[in-house]
Amino acid sequence: MSELAQRLAAVRAEIADAARAAGRDESELTTIVVTKFHSAGLVRELHALGVRNVGENRHQEALAKASALADLDDLVWHFIGQLQSNKARQVRRYSHIVHSVDRAALVDALARREGDPADEVVDVFLQLNLTDDPERGGVAPGALEALAEHALATPGLRVRGVMAVAPLGEEPRAAFERVRQASDRLRRIAPDARDISAGMSGDFRAAILEGATHLRIGTAITGSRPAAR
Numbered sequence: 457m458s459e460l461a462q463r464l465a466a467v468r469a470e471i472a473d474a475a476r477a478a479g480r481d482e483s484e485l486t487t488i489v490v491t492k493f494h495s496a497g498l499v500r501e502l503h504a505l506g507v508r509n510v511g512e513n514r515h516q517e518a519l520a521k522a523s524a525l526a527d528l529d530d531l532v533w534h535f536i537g538q539l540q541s542n543k544a545r546q547v548r549r550y551s552h553i554v555h556s557v558d559r560a561a562l563v564d565a566l567a568r569r570e571g572d573p574a575d576e577v578v579d580v581f582l583q584l585n586l587t588d589d590p591e592r593g594g595v596a597p598g599a600l601e602a603l604a605e606h607a608l609a610t611p612g613l614r615v616r617g618v619m620a621v622a623p624l625g626e627e628p629r630a631a632f633e634r635v636r637q638a639s640d641r642l643r644r645i646a647p648d649a650r651d652i653s654a655g656m657s658g659d660f661r662a663a664i665l666e667g668a669t670h671l672r673i674g675t676a677i678t679g680s681r682p683a684a685r
């Protein structure tokens with residue numbers, strides 16, 4: 457077995473174990489392998505190992521990989537990085553799910569426009585900022601409902617749930633508990649928006665215990681990332 461296959465198998469086993477510990481069914485969990493900075497070739501290897509969900513955080517890089525791998529038509533591309541509104545239309549073309557929707561202007565930029573196919577829908581997560589630093593991506597938890605109302609009223613978007621990154625310096629389980637509470641509030645106005653995108657290499661176990669449905673796992677599977685180019 458390659459090292460990549462071994463790491464993937466080890467993470468899958470840990471996820472299964474955490475799901476059991478949480479009393480949850482593993483089938484509720486989607487594991488997104490975060491392949492940012494890695495080559496299209498690595499994504500192809502992951503696909504051969506059964507991976508179907510991959511995550512990217514930079515538009516140019518993601519577009520290049522999605523184009524190079526267009527033959528793998530069952531790959532689902534998740535966009536997980538901060539997104540400028542002027543790139544949103546392009547990102548929507550190859551990304552099936554955008555995890556980083558955090559402001560009304562971005563909702564508007566992702567909307568279906570006059571002339572777009574009527575059935576064109578992009579799934580979105582509303583990203584929460586769990587820090588006090590407004591420079592971090594994400595909407596302040598207190599502004600979640602207003603953003604959700606806006607997204608729900610916008611054509612061409614399907615709100616799947618909330619997304620967050622656990623802040624440094626906070627116990628991840630406590631951070632993910634706050635995410636679960638925000639998810640409960642969201643579901644009061646959008647009952648179908650029940651997904652939670654949370655959990656990375658270092659904290660996915662805590663996220664699973666707090667109800668995460670979409671794990672975004674990079675280095676634990678891919679190994680360390682090459683330096684940014």
Ligand SMILES: *Cc1c(COP(=O)(O)O)cnc(C)c1O
Pocket residue numbers: 490492513536537621655656657658672673674675676
């Ligand atoms: C890079 C990244 C991840 C994956 O991080 P790892 O620690 O490598 O698992 C998850 N979510 C977001 C938003 C990221 O940018």
